[in-house]
Amino acid sequence: MDFEFVEIEEFSGSKARIYSIAIDGDEMTLMDHFFDDNKSFQTDLAIIAAKLKTMGEDTGCRPHFFKENEGAPGDGMVALRVNRLRLYCLRYDNTCIFIGSGGYKPPGAKTYQQDEALNKQAQLTRKMVAAINRAIIDRDLVINEDGTIETTQFIDLSI
Amino acid sequence: MSNRRPSKVLTDILAGMDEATLRHTRDRMRIAGRIADALNEKGLTQKEFAAMMGRSESEISDWLSGDRNFTLDTLSDICEKLSINLLEGSRIDMKIVPHGDLRLRFKKSATIRLYGLHEIDNPAYVYGGCAAPVSLHPLYDIHFL
Numbered sequence: 207m208d209f210e211f212v213e214i215e216e217f218s219g220s221k222a223r224i225y226s227i228a229i230d231g232d233e234m235t236l237m238d239h240f241f242d243d244n245k246s247f248q249t250d251l252a253i254i255a256a257k258l259k260t261m262g263e264d265t266g267c268r269p270h271f272f273k274e275n276e277g278a279p280g281d282g283m284v285a286l287r288v289n290r291l292r293l294y295c296l297r298y299d300n301t302c303i304f305i306g307s308g309g310y311k312p313p314g315a316k317t318y319q320q321d322e323a324l325n326k327q328a329q330l331t332r333k334m335v336a337a338i339n340r341a342i343i344d345r346d347l348v349i350n351e352d353g354t355i356e357t358t359q360f361i362d363l364s365i
Numbered sequence: 366m367s368n369r370r371p372s373k374v375l376t377d378i379l380a381g382m383d384e385a386t387l388r389h390t391r392d393r394m395r396i397a398g399r400i401a402d403a404l405n406e407k408g409l410t411q412k413e414f415a416a417m418m419g420r421s422e423s424e425i426s427d428w429l430s431g432d433r434n435f436t437l438d439t440l441s442d443i444c445e446k447l448s449i450n451l452l453e454g455s456r457i458d459m460k461i462v463p464h465g466d467l468r469l470r471f472k473k474s475a476t477i478r479l480y481g482l483h484e485i486d487n488p489a490y491v492y493g494g495c496a497a498p499v500s501l502h503p504l505y506d507i508h509f510l
Contacts, residue, residue, distance in 0.1 A: 212369050216379055228369065238372035245374045252378050256390035257431060259379075265394045270401045270429035288432065 208364050209334070211355060214305065216255075219263035223353030226305040227334055229365070236330070237305040240293060244309060250288040257286065258305075266300035276318075276328070283335045292324065294331035296338055301353030304338055306331030333365035394431035396440070396451060401429055403447040417446050 209227040212235045217224040226235035234242070241251055261267045269284075276294060277283025285308070286293040293308040307327035315321040318328040341347035346361035404414055415425045427433055435443075440451050 216371070216375065233368055233370035234372065235369065238370070238375065241372035241375040241378070248374075248378070251374065252382060252386065253390065253432070255375060255378050256382065256387050257394065259387065260391045260394050260431075264391055265398050265431075268398055268401065270397065270426075271394065271431050273426075273430075287430065 209337070210363060211304070211357075214258075217258040217262040218353075219259075221264060221266040222262045222301050222303065223355070224258060224262050224267075224303055224305065225355070227363075235305075236307045236334070237293075240305075240307050240309070240327075244291060247289075247291050247310065250291045253288045254286060254291065254293055257288075261303075267297055267303045268300055269297065272297055277332045277335055281332075281335050281339055283332060292318065292328075294328050296331075296335045298349050298353075301351065302349050302355070304334065306334050330365070337363055337365050389434070390431070393433060393435075396435065397429050397431040397433070399449065399451060400443060400447070403449045407447065414446075418442065 207229050209229045211225050212228050214224045214226055214235070214237060226237035228235045241255075244251060257271065261271065265271075271286070272284035272295070273287055274284050274297075276285045282296050282298060284295055284297045286295060290311050290313070291308065292311050294306045296304040296306070298304070307330050309324045309327050311318065311324055312321055315324065318324045338347065341357070341361050341363065342349070344360075344362075346358045348356045350356065403409075404411070409417075411425045411429070412422055415422045418425070428435075437452070443449075444451050
């Protein structure tokens with residue numbers, strides 16, 4: 207599956223650029239699907255939206271706003287948590303995050319692997335994270351100090 | 366990507382988001398950031414800070430997540446433990462000086478606000494708060510470094 211980067215203009219601001227990805231020409235990004243798929247959690251979604259907006263415009267994407275170490279060791283995958291909702295992202299630094307997917311974490315699940323639906327979204331995000339990190343290492347993706355991104359024509363964005 | 370179709374749920378949430386919700390979130394995150402900065406400056410881990418505060422590590426993690434709606438008392442305790450000022454004017458710096466030798470030295474950059482000057486027996490208590498500067502008894506000089 208191929209994907210492309212999409213800057214989320216509702217959240218990007220002077221302090222951070224916030225991106226998600228669209229897979230195989232999908233009009234909606236993973237982040238957009240997350241909001242639609244979890245619409246029964248309106249209050250929590252509103253808090254997530256407010257936090258992302260604040261990160262973009264005011265505070266930046268500071269690491270302590272997230273639960274870290276959600277993916278492979280050192281890959282930068284983090285979770286934005288509000289109550290039992292989880293939104294998995296790649297946090298590059300204070301100025302740049304890539305939002306993946308997520309969902310509801312049931313009370314009985316200590317890890318996302320223990321819930322099939324959440325695990326599916328988390329694994330999708332892990333693949334996104336791996337692909338982005340690969341592109342960074344290969345220098346096909348450059349993330350500037352202000353969080354803007356530049357890609358080469360050779361970039362391989364597939365999961 | 367120019368043909369993104371935003372989530373309708375997200376669009377509705379943002380359209381209906383009131384100023385108070387955004388402000389509350391922003392302020393909680395700003396406070397969390399300032400606490401995190403203080404921990405970094407002091408070289409304190411979250412575990413060490415939890416021990417200082419008599420709280421669990423998970424509670425400290427929650428504090429730093431930007432979700433916490435702190436009570437004033439908790440903020441006051443945090444200010445005290447980390448020697449930071451999250452509450453304007455809350456820190457009360459007291460200096461007890463001998464009665465006949467009241468010369469207070471402050472850094473030039475310090476903001477000095479005095480709201481009271483009391484004499485109790487021999488010591489004179491001079492303490493700062495958050496009021497406009499008041500005129501001083503001529504016995505008391507304030508020298509700035």
